[in-house]
Amino acid sequence: MSQHAHTAAANAGNQTKTAEKHARDNAEDLHDEGHNHGSYTSYITGFVLSVILTAIPFWLVMHGTLDKNWTVFIVMAAAVVQIVVHMVFFLHMNAKSEAGWSLMALFFTLIIVVIVLAGSLWVMFHLNANMMPGMEMDGQGPVTSNPVPGGDAEQQSQ
Template sequence: MSDLANQAAHDESHGSVKSYLTGFVLSVILTAIPFWAVMTQAFDKTTTIVLAVTLAVVQIIVHLKYFLHLDFTPHGKENTIAFLFSALIIGLVVGLSIWIIYSANALMMYM
């Protein structure tokens, strides 16, 4: 009986075809809108940049939900927290490395 429950939980953790198609369609739409805005120059530069960045963040969330299946259900909470911790560590390493390199460059003696 526990094998059936484990299999159901395993199948539940993976997405359905409908879930993947929803994620795919949303990803295409969230890519097409900024592409259209840039190619047609329908908005001024600032508005286009804000639109592209905003839709990029929304697309990241769509990918995390529909393709990586990260959520805050009891089953997915551990994976989500592990992912967020990893993203924090990577962000710190990259950000602090850039800061150190910039500071070292600023302190270099110019001849």
């Protein structure tokens, strides 16, 4: 091999090693900027909290131990808390990462969740009140009314 070819090959090898070292240094820098990539413990904690926040509302609905209004409130509260748990433990959103943009995303998500939950409840309540006027919500069945005052229509026709 000529001297020129040998020097070019050595320079190419040095450039590759330099590029690899530079990439390694940049990767280490990304981890030092406050990015939390989670640990095994944080994932397990998030999973356990998610299971608990799913099991409690499921148990309340299946067993009916509380008043219906309290059950609805607890199910909705558990849903909101579960969203926050997922954002913190699985999406790693906190005030430090990405210069606070994650925290703003959390606030935006909470606002959207409140709007969706409140709107859904409002729509369901009004649909029930307007579309099912003869139905009672306490489980006693439909309320019947006689169309003709004083008795059945059959009795009136006889």
